[in-house]
Amino acid sequence: MAEYTLDDLDRAIIGELEQDGRRAFREIARTVDTSEATVRQRVKRLQEHGILRILAFADPQQHRGSQLCLTLIKVEPKHYDAAVEILTAMDEVTYLSTVMGRADLCIEVLCRDNTELWNFLRQKVESIPGVSGTESMTVLKVHKLRYGAPVR
Known part of the structure; x- marks a missing residue:
């Protein structure tokens, strides 16, 4: 296209x-x-052209029994593309981006509870070939949630 x-x-x-x-x-x-x-x-x-998607976004904090987490992932360069593909296919991953700094990727993860989150991070993410480290931050409270360009 x-x-x-x-x-x-x-x-x-x-x-x-x-x-x-x-x-x-x-x-x-x-x-x-x-x-x-x-x-x-x-x-x-x-x-x-894949520029615009119209969808509903439900605030995870309003769903009883859900745990939201941001995870930074360090990936060996030769495994980068495969790691992106694997993470993209995971249902728990609601957002995935390439970042610069101390990590290569950032994911937003939504799980039912801390046990499911722990298992997801330890069994799925850390077992991806080339993943050399993760740093996770549990989201306690969302103060602002907005997608899109700044309002002019």
Whole structure:
């Protein structure tokens, strides 16, 4: 698929959807000064190119009996791609990114409880070939949760 370059209208539409992913295209069109058909077509194109996904996000702290954890992972360079692939396939991993600093990867993990979290980290993550170390931080309280670009 050809690379897609965002323009100002795409950014404006994305900004509106970041505020409310269920917002009607008609309302977005009025706000960004274009037609509803244009908004619909742009959203479809952004989704097809993997730039935009509209989904619901439930706060893990509101789910009784769930444990959220951030884990930094150090990976030997020759095993990096395989480790990313393995972690991506794990249901417990809700977020995965490459980072710079004392670790190579950062994952967000959601488990039912501390026992499940412990088993996941020790049995699954640390057994991935090339993983040379982990550092985990249990999330006690989320003070701000927002995905997307800063509001302008």
